Each structure stands twice: as C-alpha cells, then as structure tokens.
Amino acid sequence: MKEEQINKAYANAKEHYAALGIDVDKAIEKLNEIPISIHCWQADDVSGFENPEGELTGGIQATGNYPGKARTIEELRKDIEKVLSLVPGKHRLSLHAIYGDFGGEFVDRDQIEPKHFQSWIDWAKKLGIKLDFNSTFFSHPKADNGYTLSDFNPEIRNFWKEHLRRCRRIAAEIGRQQGDPCIHNIWIPDGEKDKTVSRLAHRQLLKESLDEVLSEKISTDYLKDTVECKLFGIGSESYVVGSHEFYMGYAVKNNMMLTLDAGHFHPTEVISDKISSMLLFVPEINLHVSRPERWDSDHVVILNDELLALSQEIVRSGNRDRVHVGLDYFDASINRIGAYAVGIRSTQKALLQALLEPTDKLRSFEPENKNFQRMAYLEELKAMPWNAVYNYYCHKQGVPVGDEYIREIERYEDEVTSKRK
Numbered sequence: 001m002k003e004e005q006i007n008k009a010y011a012n013a014k015e016h017y018a019a020l021g022i023d024v025d026k027a028i029e030k031l032n033e034i035p036i037s038i039h040c041w042q043a044d045d046v047s048g049f050e051n052p053e054g055e056l057t058g059g060i061q062a063t064g065n066y067p068g069k070a071r072t073i074e075e076l077r078k079d080i081e082k083v084l085s086l087v088p089g090k091h092r093l094s095l096h097a098i099y100g101d102f103g104g105e106f107v108d109r110d111q112i113e114p115k116h117f118q119s120w121i122d123w124a125k126k127l128g129i130k131l132d133f134n135s136t137f138f139s140h141p142k143a144d145n146g147y148t149l150s151d152f153n154p155e156i157r158n159f160w161k162e163h164l165r166r167c168r169r170i171a172a173e174i175g176r177q178q179g180d181p182c183i184h185n186i187w188i189p190d191g192e193k194d195k196t197v198s199r200l201a202h203r204q205l206l207k208e209s210l211d212e213v214l215s216e217k218i219s220t221d222y223l224k225d226t227v228e229c230k231l232f233g234i235g236s237e238s239y240v241v242g243s244h245e246f247y248m249g250y251a252v253k254n255n256m257m258l259t260l261d262a263g264h265f266h267p268t269e270v271i272s273d274k275i276s277s278m279l280l281f282v283p284e285i286n287l288h289v290s291r292p293e294r295w296d297s298d299h300v301v302i303l304n305d306e307l308l309a310l311s312q313e314i315v316r317s318g319n320r321d322r323v324h325v326g327l328d329y330f331d332a333s334i335n336r337i338g339a340y341a342v343g344i345r346s347t348q349k350a351l352l353q354a355l356l357e358p359t360d361k362l363r364s365f366e367p368e369n370k371n372f373q374r375m376a377y378l379e380e381l382k383a384m385p386w387n388a389v390y391n392y393y394c395h396k397q398g399v400p401v402g403d404e405y406i407r408e409i410e411r412y413e414d415e416v417t418s419k420r421k
C-alpha cells in the first residue's frame, strides 16, 4: 500500500472518529502498550525439545501435517523473530517447560533448572521482549494414566510437585532477570474418559499438591502464578479434576490470577462475559485467546464476534493492566508463521476497535433507557474505518501494512520453512 494512500485513509478515519469524540492517536498509543503473550508452541505443534519425537498427550491434539515446523531451538527462535517482524507493538513470548535448552541431553521434568532457560532469557533480552512460562504436565510417561498432581500414587504426585516447584523457580528467575514479573501458567490435564467415582478425592489431592508447592512464597515482583481450568479434553471427556469451579474457587481463596481459555468451556459458553465478574474477585486475569470450533480445537484466532466482545470487556472494564492477553492455539494444517500473524493481528484489530469505542456516550444511553440508540451506535461502529487506523499503526511501526504480510510469509516459506525436510 502506498504511503500517500495510508495517510489519506488515516486522516479520513481520524475525522470520522473525532466526530464521535474519539482521539485515534491516543487509541494507537494505548494499543501499543498492550503486549500479547505469544505462545511458543504454535511453531512446532507442541513438540518441545525434551522429547520432540514423543507423542502429544494430555487431552490436546495438533491436527495437520503442514511442512516446515520448527525442529530446533534455533529454528523456533528464527520463526518467532519472523513473526515479530510482521506485527506492530512489543510482545512477550510464552515458553513451556519442555522448550528448555537441554543441549541434546535428556533432562527430566523434576530436574529442570533456570540454567536450561538462560539462553532464552538472553535471546529475549537481545530482542527487547519479555518471557512468560508454563509448567508442562503432559506428554510424559508419568502422566500416562491420566493423573499427575492428583494421582492416587504419592510417588507420581511427588514427581509432579517437584516439577511445579522447579517451574516456579525458573519463572521467578526469568522475572528477576527481565525486571518484570513472569506469568507462570499452571494447566493440569488430569481427568478421565468415563464415569469417575472418586471425583472429590482427586480434587482434594490436587488442592493439597498445589497448596504444598505454592506455599513457597516468591515475590510477585518476579513471579505471578495463574491457574487454568478446563471442562474436558480428548480422553478426559467425562471428568477433568481442574474444572472451572475448582480453579475459580482456588484462585479466589488464594487471591491469585485465574486463566480463562476461550476453548475450555461449554461450546456456546463465552469467556468475554466472565471478565467483569472475575475482576471483582481475583487480582488479575490471564487470557488464553483461542478459537474453539465445536470443541476445544485450538483453531487460529480470527476477528470474530467473541474476540471483539473479549476486547470490549477488557477495555470497558477500565482494568487493562489487570487482564493479560495470551494466545493459545496450535494448528498444524497451515503455514505456522501465518497462523501466528493472523492470530496476533486479529487480536490487535479487535483491541483497537474496542479502544476506538465512544464508551461514555454508549453508557450515557443506559440510565435513560435509550436502548435503540445504544444498539444503533454499536452497529454504526462496526463499519467505522478502524482498519485505516490499524494500517497507519503498522506503517508507523515499519511492519507490513494490510495484506503485505501474506507475501512476506510466502517469501519466508520459500526461503526457509519449505527447506525443512
């Protein structure tokens, strides 16, 4: 797109929004301050570097066999660097524990240390980005019977407690070195395919295991733990120990962060409407923005109604700094760099639309029962020239404008990912 065209469209958009009392430059500034925590696992179908040839377990599945997935740390970093060059803003990278730099050795989960993540910390520092972290309770023989921290066997529980303990210390070290708290997401796949009888017993064990490990106090200047619930997984259709009620209760009781994953609820249930409730009871919320298609299928995030509603709720709540936006999907059926670019850019477009909303004006209709006016303005806003503002933002940040990123990805595929056999 030509510079002149971008500027002209932007000037026109600016005028349109000004008529509604909206300052587009301020909206861009605010958008620029919202980091998106980019998940490292889209690049390699959640394989990681502990046992890359191993099976992906834990009730999640990456479907598809598109060529070019990252096979090494170097390839994964190169891919993430490419992704970062295609999107405006400063973002974060969310690492899973199985993505350590193990130097070709097998290091079991109860043995990992900060040193295995030092090269990630150094790399991130060089790029000027921050890291988040995830403990990995899946794809491991000690999780094969469906339980980890809530297993009846104390040896299994102890193994996973040690993993969690170490992950917290690794995340804290990342936070300390980057001078910004590292968000440590705890997702535990424990559950069963069919009619579990001992539901309470497993939940009691999960609670006890978490209580024990989380009793080690670590400053929130370095580490922010967050717990992620789930309704069901593949092979855990009937029972998941860490359900919504379990973790909502756990997070509220312990005054800690709660992760809401868009794919972890009933098929028609949305997380956008949970934000305004949970903000009243937990200090912070972590989002795993994903796209469930019929089930928790982890499709690439696109600009749909729920993504917009989610963004509106974040912005309208006035608590942007208490809601952390992270992505979580792993589509192996399409170009993986493209999957990242679409997901990040769409999330930003939704956030921008929310930031360009004349919220006070809309709110003013409510006490006056002017619900037609509210609805009509909301409809008008959908067709406002927000995309011209996004294009201008991309242009100013020196990243591809409009559909230019598609050709960049095709070039990268020709030159890099297609050569990975």
Ligand SMILES: C[C@H](O)[C@H](O)[C@@H](O)C(=O)CO
Binding pocket: 041, 046, 060, 134, 187, 228, 230, 261, 288, 296, 328
């Ligand atoms: C790989 C992630 O940890 C995983 O996707 C988790 O966050 C989840 O959402 C599982 O369904």
Ligand SMILES: [Mn+2]
Binding pocket: 187, 228, 261, 288, 328
């Ligand atoms: Mn998730």
